[in-house]
Amino acid sequence: TTLFRSGHARWFRAVSSLSPCPSGVLRADGSGGRMLASRALSLIGKRTLSTSVGLRAHAGVVKVESYTLPSYEDNRAVPLPDVAYVGQLTAEQNALKEKEKGSWTSLNNNEKLELYRIKFHESYAQMNQGSNEWKTVCGGALIFIGLTAFIVLWQRKYVYGPVPHTFSEDWTAMQTKRMLDMRMNPIQGFASKWDYDKNEWKK
Amino acid sequence: DALPISTMLGAALRRCASVGSLRGLLHSRLVPPSTSSPVAVAARCYSHAKHESDEEFDARWVTYFNKPDIDAWELRKGMNTLIGYDLVPEPKIIDAALRACRRLNDLASAIRILEAVKDKAGPHKDIYPYVIQELRPTLDELGVATPEELGLDKA
Numbered sequence: 001t002t003l004f005r006s007g008h009a010r011w012f013r014a015v016s017s018l019s020p021c022p023s024g025v026l027r028a029d030g031s032g033g034r035m036l037a038s039r040a041l042s043l044i045g046k047r048t049l050s051t052s053v054g055l056r057a058h059a060g061v062v063k064v065e066s067y068t069l070p071s072y073e074d075n076r077a078v079p080l081p082d083v084a085y086v087g088q089l090t091a092e093q094n095a096l097k098e099k100e101k102g103s104w105t106s107l108n109n110n111e112k113l114e115l116y117r118i119k120f121h122e123s124y125a126q127m128n129q130g131s132n133e134w135k136t137v138c139g140g141a142l143i144f145i146g147l148t149a150f151i152v153l154w155q156r157k158y159v160y161g162p163v164p165h166t167f168s169e170d171w172t173a174m175q176t177k178r179m180l181d182m183r184m185n186p187i188q189g190f191a192s193k194w195d196y197d198k199n200e201w202k203k
Numbered sequence: 204d205a206l207p208i209s210t211m212l213g214a215a216l217r218r219c220a221s222v223g224s225l226r227g228l229l230h231s232r233l234v235p236p237s238t239s240s241p242v243a244v245a246a247r248c249y250s251h252a253k254h255e256s257d258e259e260f261d262a263r264w265v266t267y268f269n270k271p272d273i274d275a276w277e278l279r280k281g282m283n284t285l286i287g288y289d290l291v292p293e294p295k296i297i298d299a300a301l302r303a304c305r306r307l308n309d310l311a312s313a314i315r316i317l318e319a320v321k322d323k324a325g326p327h328k329d330i331y332p333y334v335i336q337e338l339r340p341t342l343d344e345l346g347v348a349t350p351e352e353l354g355l356d357k358a
Contacts, residue, residue: 081279082279119315
Protein backbone atom coordinates (compact mmCIF):
# COMPACT_ATOMS: atom_id res chain seq x y z
CA THR A 1 0.00 0.00 0.00
CA THR A 2 1.04 3.55 -0.54
CA LEU A 3 2.33 6.05 2.00
CA PHE A 4 -1.01 7.78 2.07
CA ARG A 5 -3.04 4.71 2.86
CA SER A 6 -0.79 3.54 5.68
CA GLY A 7 -0.97 7.02 7.18
CA HIS A 8 -4.73 6.86 7.05
CA ALA A 9 -4.76 3.44 8.69
CA ARG A 10 -2.81 4.84 11.63
CA TRP A 11 -5.32 7.69 11.85
CA PHE A 12 -8.20 5.28 11.76
CA ARG A 13 -6.85 3.12 14.54
CA ALA A 14 -6.23 6.18 16.68
CA VAL A 15 -9.86 7.21 16.24
CA SER A 16 -11.20 3.85 17.32
CA SER A 17 -9.76 4.27 20.79
CA LEU A 18 -13.05 3.56 22.48
CA SER A 19 -12.94 -0.11 21.61
CA PRO A 20 -12.14 -2.31 24.63
CA CYS A 21 -8.51 -3.15 25.11
CA PRO A 22 -7.31 -5.81 27.53
CA SER A 23 -4.38 -3.97 29.07
CA GLY A 24 -6.14 -0.60 29.17
CA VAL A 25 -3.46 1.02 27.02
CA LEU A 26 -3.92 1.48 23.28
CA ARG A 27 -0.62 2.30 21.66
CA ALA A 28 -0.33 4.35 18.51
CA ASP A 29 0.72 1.40 16.36
CA GLY A 30 -2.52 -0.31 17.24
CA SER A 31 -1.15 -3.16 19.32
CA GLY A 32 -2.71 -3.32 22.78
CA GLY A 33 0.40 -5.13 23.95
CA ARG A 34 1.18 -6.32 27.42
CA MET A 35 4.38 -4.46 28.07
CA LEU A 36 5.65 -4.50 31.64
CA ALA A 37 5.42 -0.75 32.17
CA SER A 38 1.86 -0.44 30.91
CA ARG A 39 0.77 -3.40 33.03
CA ALA A 40 2.25 -1.82 36.13
CA LEU A 41 0.63 1.52 35.27
CA SER A 42 -2.80 0.01 34.79
CA LEU A 43 -2.48 -1.78 38.13
CA ILE A 44 -1.48 1.39 39.98
CA GLY A 45 -3.83 3.85 38.35
CA LYS A 46 -6.96 1.83 37.73
CA ARG A 47 -9.15 4.47 39.29
CA THR A 48 -7.07 7.58 38.67
CA LEU A 49 -6.49 6.96 34.98
CA SER A 50 -9.51 7.46 32.79
CA THR A 51 -9.62 4.08 31.09
CA SER A 52 -11.64 3.39 27.99
CA VAL A 53 -14.30 1.66 30.09
CA GLY A 54 -14.51 4.72 32.34
CA LEU A 55 -14.95 7.05 29.38
CA ARG A 56 -17.85 5.09 28.00
CA ALA A 57 -19.66 5.03 31.31
CA HIS A 58 -19.31 8.82 31.62
CA ALA A 59 -20.79 9.39 28.18
CA GLY A 60 -24.40 9.18 29.32
CA VAL A 61 -23.92 11.83 32.00
CA VAL A 62 -22.05 14.60 30.19
CA LYS A 63 -23.91 16.78 27.72
CA VAL A 64 -22.18 16.79 24.33
CA GLU A 65 -21.51 20.36 23.21
CA SER A 66 -22.43 21.00 19.59
CA TYR A 67 -19.14 22.72 18.88
CA THR A 68 -17.31 19.53 19.74
CA LEU A 69 -19.12 17.58 17.04
CA PRO A 70 -18.16 17.52 13.36
CA SER A 71 -19.82 20.43 11.60
CA TYR A 72 -20.86 21.40 8.12
CA GLU A 73 -19.04 24.06 6.14
CA ASP A 74 -19.20 25.36 2.58
CA ASN A 75 -15.64 25.81 1.43
CA ARG A 76 -14.06 25.66 -2.03
CA ALA A 77 -11.13 23.76 -0.58
CA VAL A 78 -13.30 21.19 1.21
CA PRO A 79 -15.77 19.76 -1.29
CA LEU A 80 -17.11 17.05 1.04
CA PRO A 81 -17.73 18.37 4.56
CA ASP A 82 -17.80 16.09 7.61
CA VAL A 83 -21.57 16.01 7.93
CA ALA A 84 -24.53 16.46 5.65
CA TYR A 85 -26.25 19.82 5.70
CA VAL A 86 -29.67 18.48 6.66
CA GLY A 87 -29.47 16.39 9.80
CA GLN A 88 -33.09 15.47 10.41
CA LEU A 89 -34.73 14.00 7.34
CA THR A 90 -38.44 14.06 6.72
CA ALA A 91 -40.28 10.95 5.68
CA GLU A 92 -40.16 11.93 2.00
CA GLN A 93 -36.46 12.60 2.23
CA ASN A 94 -35.93 9.25 3.87
CA ALA A 95 -37.86 7.59 1.09
CA LEU A 96 -35.68 9.41 -1.43
CA LYS A 97 -32.58 8.21 0.36
CA GLU A 98 -33.85 4.66 0.00
CA LYS A 99 -34.40 5.23 -3.69
CA GLU A 100 -30.84 6.52 -3.91
CA LYS A 101 -29.63 3.04 -3.02
CA GLY A 102 -31.05 1.80 -6.30
CA SER A 103 -30.05 2.87 -9.78
CA TRP A 104 -29.58 6.60 -10.11
CA THR A 105 -30.89 6.52 -13.66
CA SER A 106 -34.36 6.02 -12.17
CA LEU A 107 -34.17 9.37 -10.38
CA ASN A 108 -35.45 12.43 -12.14
CA ASN A 109 -33.61 15.74 -12.03
CA ASN A 110 -35.74 17.14 -9.24
CA GLU A 111 -34.98 14.17 -7.03
CA LYS A 112 -31.27 14.47 -7.78
CA LEU A 113 -31.43 18.14 -6.89
CA GLU A 114 -33.25 17.33 -3.67
CA LEU A 115 -30.57 14.78 -2.75
CA TYR A 116 -27.92 17.41 -3.41
CA ARG A 117 -29.68 19.98 -1.24
CA ILE A 118 -30.04 17.48 1.60
CA LYS A 119 -26.31 16.95 1.69
CA PHE A 120 -25.09 20.42 0.79
CA HIS A 121 -26.18 23.94 1.60
CA GLU A 122 -24.76 26.10 -1.17
CA SER A 123 -23.50 24.96 -4.53
CA TYR A 124 -20.04 26.05 -5.62
CA ALA A 125 -21.57 28.75 -7.78
CA GLN A 126 -23.53 30.11 -4.84
CA MET A 127 -20.65 30.02 -2.38
CA ASN A 128 -18.32 31.69 -4.85
CA GLN A 129 -20.62 34.48 -5.89
CA GLY A 130 -19.56 37.93 -4.91
CA SER A 131 -21.76 40.58 -3.40
CA ASN A 132 -22.05 44.35 -3.50
CA GLU A 133 -21.13 44.68 0.14
CA TRP A 134 -17.85 46.40 -0.74
CA LYS A 135 -19.78 49.36 -2.12
CA THR A 136 -21.64 49.76 1.16
CA VAL A 137 -18.43 49.51 3.15
CA CYS A 138 -16.44 51.98 1.00
CA GLY A 139 -19.36 54.38 0.77
CA GLY A 140 -19.97 54.29 4.50
CA ALA A 141 -16.32 54.85 5.29
CA LEU A 142 -16.09 57.82 2.92
CA ILE A 143 -19.29 59.35 4.31
CA PHE A 144 -17.94 59.26 7.81
CA ILE A 145 -14.62 60.69 6.69
CA GLY A 146 -16.59 63.49 5.03
CA LEU A 147 -18.63 64.14 8.17
CA THR A 148 -15.47 64.56 10.20
CA ALA A 149 -14.74 67.61 8.01
CA PHE A 150 -17.62 69.37 9.78
CA ILE A 151 -16.21 68.42 13.12
CA VAL A 152 -12.79 69.73 12.15
CA LEU A 153 -14.25 73.08 10.96
CA TRP A 154 -16.29 73.53 14.12
CA GLN A 155 -13.23 72.70 16.16
CA ARG A 156 -11.15 75.22 14.32
CA LYS A 157 -13.73 77.93 15.03
CA TYR A 158 -14.80 77.16 18.57
CA VAL A 159 -12.03 75.21 20.21
CA TYR A 160 -8.74 76.58 19.02
CA GLY A 161 -7.54 79.90 20.38
CA PRO A 162 -6.12 82.66 18.19
CA VAL A 163 -3.11 82.01 16.02
CA PRO A 164 0.20 83.43 17.42
CA HIS A 165 0.99 87.05 16.54
CA THR A 166 4.11 85.96 14.72
CA PHE A 167 1.89 84.77 11.84
CA SER A 168 0.50 88.25 11.12
CA GLU A 169 1.32 89.90 7.81
CA ASP A 170 3.55 92.59 9.32
CA TRP A 171 5.51 90.15 11.37
CA THR A 172 6.05 87.67 8.49
CA ALA A 173 7.18 90.57 6.29
CA MET A 174 9.77 91.58 8.88
CA GLN A 175 10.70 87.93 9.30
CA THR A 176 11.20 87.43 5.58
CA LYS A 177 13.36 90.55 5.32
CA ARG A 178 15.50 89.28 8.19
CA MET A 179 15.88 85.87 6.50
CA LEU A 180 17.02 87.55 3.28
CA ASP A 181 19.37 89.91 5.10
CA MET A 182 21.12 87.03 6.79
CA ARG A 183 21.32 85.19 3.41
CA MET A 184 19.48 82.08 4.57
CA ASN A 185 20.29 79.12 2.26
CA PRO A 186 21.78 81.37 -0.44
CA ILE A 187 22.84 78.62 -2.87
CA GLN A 188 19.72 76.65 -3.57
CA GLY A 189 17.28 77.63 -0.85
CA PHE A 190 15.38 80.66 0.33
CA ALA A 191 17.81 83.52 -0.33
CA SER A 192 18.76 82.11 -3.71
CA LYS A 193 15.26 82.97 -4.91
CA TRP A 194 15.77 86.68 -4.16
CA ASP A 195 17.37 89.00 -6.65
CA TYR A 196 19.58 91.26 -4.46
CA ASP A 197 20.36 93.66 -7.30
CA LYS A 198 16.82 94.41 -8.36
CA ASN A 199 15.48 94.01 -4.82
CA GLU A 200 12.70 91.65 -5.85
CA TRP A 201 11.98 87.95 -6.11
CA LYS A 202 13.67 86.29 -9.04
CA LYS A 203 11.30 85.51 -11.87
CA ASP B 204 32.27 24.62 17.52
CA ALA B 205 32.22 26.34 14.20
CA LEU B 206 32.73 23.25 12.11
CA PRO B 207 29.63 21.19 12.99
CA ILE B 208 27.40 24.26 12.71
CA SER B 209 28.65 25.22 9.29
CA THR B 210 28.21 21.70 7.95
CA MET B 211 24.70 21.56 9.42
CA LEU B 212 23.84 24.86 7.80
CA GLY B 213 25.29 23.66 4.53
CA ALA B 214 23.23 20.50 4.72
CA ALA B 215 20.10 22.49 5.51
CA LEU B 216 20.68 24.76 2.55
CA ARG B 217 21.17 21.80 0.28
CA ARG B 218 17.94 20.35 1.54
CA CYS B 219 15.87 23.41 0.77
CA ALA B 220 12.40 22.58 -0.40
CA SER B 221 11.85 21.89 -4.03
CA VAL B 222 9.61 24.12 -6.05
CA GLY B 223 6.34 22.20 -6.03
CA SER B 224 6.38 20.32 -9.27
CA LEU B 225 3.10 20.19 -11.15
CA ARG B 226 1.67 16.69 -11.11
CA GLY B 227 -1.50 17.24 -13.08
CA LEU B 228 -1.41 15.98 -16.61
CA LEU B 229 -3.92 18.54 -17.78
CA HIS B 230 -1.51 21.28 -18.77
CA SER B 231 -3.44 23.96 -20.47
CA ARG B 232 -0.57 26.35 -20.04
CA LEU B 233 3.06 25.76 -20.90
CA VAL B 234 4.79 24.07 -18.01
CA PRO B 235 8.31 22.69 -18.01
CA PRO B 236 8.01 18.88 -17.86
CA SER B 237 9.60 17.10 -14.95
CA THR B 238 12.34 15.70 -17.21
CA SER B 239 13.82 19.06 -18.11
CA SER B 240 17.47 19.58 -19.02
CA PRO B 241 19.70 17.98 -16.40
CA VAL B 242 22.18 20.86 -16.51
CA ALA B 243 19.68 23.38 -15.15
CA VAL B 244 18.29 20.96 -12.57
CA ALA B 245 21.64 20.14 -11.02
CA ALA B 246 22.14 23.75 -9.95
CA ARG B 247 18.79 23.92 -8.08
CA CYS B 248 18.32 22.83 -4.51
CA TYR B 249 15.53 20.28 -4.93
CA SER B 250 14.78 17.99 -2.04
CA HIS B 251 16.32 14.55 -2.06
CA ALA B 252 12.97 12.83 -1.76
CA LYS B 253 12.06 10.41 -4.51
CA HIS B 254 10.12 12.19 -7.19
CA GLU B 255 6.86 10.47 -8.16
CA SER B 256 5.89 10.50 -11.80
CA ASP B 257 2.49 11.71 -12.95
CA GLU B 258 1.45 8.18 -13.84
CA GLU B 259 2.40 6.87 -10.43
CA PHE B 260 0.49 9.67 -8.78
CA ASP B 261 -2.62 8.95 -10.86
CA ALA B 262 -2.35 5.21 -10.29
CA ARG B 263 -2.04 5.70 -6.55
CA TRP B 264 -5.18 7.79 -6.41
CA VAL B 265 -7.16 5.51 -8.69
CA THR B 266 -6.22 2.60 -6.44
CA TYR B 267 -7.31 4.60 -3.42
CA PHE B 268 -10.78 5.25 -4.75
CA ASN B 269 -11.11 1.78 -6.24
CA LYS B 270 -11.02 0.17 -2.83
CA PRO B 271 -14.15 -2.03 -2.92
CA ASP B 272 -15.18 -1.40 0.68
CA ILE B 273 -14.19 2.25 0.81
CA ASP B 274 -16.11 4.06 3.52
CA ALA B 275 -17.61 7.52 3.59
CA TRP B 276 -14.82 8.98 5.69
CA GLU B 277 -12.16 7.69 3.30
CA LEU B 278 -14.04 9.12 0.35
CA ARG B 279 -14.29 12.53 2.01
CA LYS B 280 -10.69 12.47 3.19
CA GLY B 281 -9.48 11.42 -0.25
CA MET B 282 -11.44 14.05 -2.11
CA ASN B 283 -10.60 16.87 0.28
CA THR B 284 -6.92 15.96 0.09
CA LEU B 285 -6.96 15.62 -3.69
CA ILE B 286 -8.63 19.01 -4.09
CA GLY B 287 -5.96 20.49 -1.85
CA TYR B 288 -3.26 19.69 -4.41
CA ASP B 289 -2.21 22.22 -7.03
CA LEU B 290 -3.62 20.31 -9.97
CA VAL B 291 -6.85 19.26 -11.67
CA PRO B 292 -7.31 15.53 -11.16
CA GLU B 293 -7.22 13.29 -14.22
CA PRO B 294 -10.57 12.00 -15.45
CA LYS B 295 -9.61 8.46 -14.46
CA ILE B 296 -9.19 9.50 -10.85
CA ILE B 297 -12.57 11.26 -10.90
CA ASP B 298 -14.07 8.17 -12.52
CA ALA B 299 -12.82 6.03 -9.63
CA ALA B 300 -14.16 8.58 -7.14
CA LEU B 301 -17.58 8.61 -8.80
CA ARG B 302 -17.74 4.85 -8.68
CA ALA B 303 -16.81 5.00 -5.00
CA CYS B 304 -19.76 7.35 -4.52
CA ARG B 305 -21.94 4.79 -6.25
CA ARG B 306 -20.79 2.06 -3.88
CA LEU B 307 -21.63 4.39 -1.01
CA ASN B 308 -25.05 5.28 -2.50
CA ASP B 309 -24.08 8.95 -2.45
CA LEU B 310 -25.26 10.82 -5.54
CA ALA B 311 -24.90 14.27 -3.96
CA SER B 312 -21.18 13.78 -3.36
CA ALA B 313 -20.73 12.65 -6.94
CA ILE B 314 -22.22 15.91 -8.20
CA ARG B 315 -20.16 17.86 -5.67
CA ILE B 316 -16.99 16.22 -6.97
CA LEU B 317 -17.75 17.46 -10.48
CA GLU B 318 -18.32 20.97 -9.13
CA ALA B 319 -15.02 20.83 -7.29
CA VAL B 320 -13.19 19.78 -10.49
CA LYS B 321 -14.64 22.72 -12.34
CA ASP B 322 -13.65 25.03 -9.51
CA LYS B 323 -10.11 23.65 -9.48
CA ALA B 324 -9.67 24.48 -13.15
CA GLY B 325 -10.08 28.13 -12.27
CA PRO B 326 -9.64 30.46 -15.23
CA HIS B 327 -8.84 27.57 -17.62
CA LYS B 328 -12.31 27.18 -18.99
CA ASP B 329 -11.45 24.38 -21.39
CA ILE B 330 -10.47 21.81 -18.76
CA TYR B 331 -13.88 21.08 -17.27
CA PRO B 332 -15.67 20.38 -20.58
CA TYR B 333 -12.83 18.01 -21.45
CA VAL B 334 -13.20 16.17 -18.15
CA ILE B 335 -16.96 15.87 -18.60
CA GLN B 336 -16.44 14.64 -22.13
CA GLU B 337 -14.08 11.95 -20.88
CA LEU B 338 -16.46 11.01 -18.08
CA ARG B 339 -19.61 11.02 -20.20
CA PRO B 340 -19.85 7.20 -20.48
CA THR B 341 -19.45 6.82 -16.72
CA LEU B 342 -21.91 9.60 -15.98
CA ASP B 343 -24.50 7.98 -18.21
CA GLU B 344 -23.82 4.53 -16.81
CA LEU B 345 -24.15 5.59 -13.19
CA GLY B 346 -26.86 8.14 -13.81
CA VAL B 347 -24.88 11.04 -12.33
CA ALA B 348 -26.22 14.40 -13.43
CA THR B 349 -23.76 17.21 -14.04
CA PRO B 350 -24.23 20.40 -12.02
CA GLU B 351 -25.21 22.17 -15.24
CA GLU B 352 -28.05 19.73 -15.86
CA LEU B 353 -29.44 20.48 -12.42
CA GLY B 354 -28.95 24.23 -12.65
CA LEU B 355 -26.39 24.24 -9.85
CA ASP B 356 -23.91 26.19 -11.92
CA LYS B 357 -26.05 29.30 -11.57
CA ALA B 358 -25.82 31.17 -8.31
